[in-house]
Amino acid sequence: MMFTAFLPAISNQALKRLSKTVRSWGLHRRTAQESSDLARTVNPVVRGWMNYYGRFYRSALYPLLDRINTYLLRWIQKKYRVGTKQALRRLARGHTSRPKYFAHWTWAAPAGARLRTTRAV
16 A cells, blocks of 8 residues: 655755745845835745745745844845844844834744844843
């Protein structure tokens, strides 16, 4: 007797294709644009992916959404000429002040937002 299993998650092939699309946007090289321009470009596409692929197995999209956050982090580093730590703080500050600014932030908060930003005394 043969049993087959089915997970209604995004396939690895589709995830790679979407990752390639995100990479082709070159977000980290758009330093002349403001964050509102990036959000206007990225949000409709990412929201569609979240609605289509994340309907039943949302956690399968987390690596892709984290990758978008990584590109945003690199964009901050290049635009404002700051290091990784400062860029993480800025990204976390942006997330805490406007958590729905980027569509994917509703599911995957930036890495800096997950860290404690103040030190315990």
